[in-house]
Amino acid sequence: MIYNQWYIVLDSKEVKKEKITAVKRLGKDLLFWRDNSNQIHCVERRCAHRGADLALGKIVNDHVQCPFHGIEYDGSGRGVLIPSIGKNGMVRSNFKVKSYPVIEKGGFVFMWFGEEKDLPEIKWLEGIDETFNYSSLTDIWPVHYSRSIENQLDVSHLPFVHYNTIGRGGRTLVNGPIVEYKDGIINVWVNNVVDNGQKPLKPEEVKKEDCIGRLQFIFPNYWQNIINKDLRVVAAFVPIDDSNTIIYLRFYQRFLKVPLIRNLVTKISMPFNKKILNQDKRVVITQRPIKSELRMNENLYQGDLPIIIYRRVREELKKSSKEVSE
Numbered sequence: 001m002i003y004n005q006w007y008i009v010l011d012s013k014e015v016k017k018e019k020i021t022a023v024k025r026l027g028k029d030l031l032f033w034r035d036n037s038n039q040i041h042c043v044e045r046r047c048a049h050r051g052a053d054l055a056l057g058k059i060v061n062d063h064v065q066c067p068f069h070g071i072e073y074d075g076s077g078r079g080v081l082i083p084s085i086g087k088n089g090m091v092r093s094n095f096k097v098k099s100y101p102v103i104e105k106g107g108f109v110f111m112w113f114g115e116e117k118d119l120p121e122i123k124w125l126e127g128i129d130e131t132f133n134y135s136s137l138t139d140i141w142p143v144h145y146s147r148s149i150e151n152q153l154d155v156s157h158l159p160f161v162h163y164n165t166i167g168r169g170g171r172t173l174v175n176g177p178i179v180e181y182k183d184g185i186i187n188v189w190v191n192n193v194v195d196n197g198q199k200p201l202k203p204e205e206v207k208k209e210d211c212i213g214r215l216q217f218i219f220p221n222y223w224q225n226i227i228n229k230d231l232r233v234v235a236a237f238v239p240i241d242d243s244n245t246i247i248y249l250r251f252y253q254r255f256l257k258v259p260l261i262r263n264l265v266t267k268i269s270m271p272f273n274k275k276i277l278n279q280d281k282r283v284v285i286t287q288r289p290i291k292s293e294l295r296m297n298e299n300l301y302q303g304d305l306p307i308i309i310y311r312r313v314r315e316e317l318k319k320s321s322k323e324v325s326e
């Protein structure tokens, strides 16, 4: 995992008021809950007393209560009550569980994984706001999250993996693509064409206005396909652990103005999106090794430029945060 990053870890809807949501994310057993003021908290699940799983406990007065001996922890993971020493007893500071900063944005829960000082602002997907309406689905893939990200930056797989859906038309020749990286964001302009025997254009020969669409990826784990200004596919590639990823896929649209029809169309389109995702899954889960690296036994070509840039930046970010990583 890249350290010092805001990761999308859940859909906001998964965290309910005064209820425990227990999940594994980034290889850690975590527990989330929403307090009475709607603030989400995240702590690790192992009780500091004798190691019971807090996920079996409950939320009491905005605190999580261990199911074993009732110790209560607040949102910062600090033990605030040990019933056996009484409510006026002094709780020693070692009765604490690790907590993680959490922020909601765009209907996702972001978790800070890193050093807890001067946290940066969360970057958000260009152009997506509450004027859009969306439907969502999730799926679990038995791969490292880097593989699922690279798949969505891969512009040459379309006519093969998606030959009967979004890759129709046999545009096998990849011009460019144009890839730009700045401040944790990769943008890719796609220009795939039918092969008439011509040479593919170099990235610098491709014009942005000739491109059929743009992909935008934000480190460490979210992405959108900008089909046009009113139509987007968004995905978050959430690491469960080193070999499993949960994908949160959303289909956003706002070209229909009537809310009821808009909702309906957004919902109806989901089986199609699910089909496309399954076409990807079928192949990506067969890639070996399941985790990608900057230097590995693969042979890349010009059309893989977005993947090359992704690997390079990921490597740089991993290195630059190494000194402070655990």
Ligand code: FES
Residues within 6 Å of the ligand: 047, 048, 049, 050, 051, 052, 066, 067, 068, 069, 070, 071
């Ligand atoms: S193990 Fe949690 S209170 Fe004892």
Ligand SMILES: [Fe+2]
Residues within 6 Å of the ligand: 151, 157, 161, 162, 276, 280
């Ligand atoms: Fe795909």
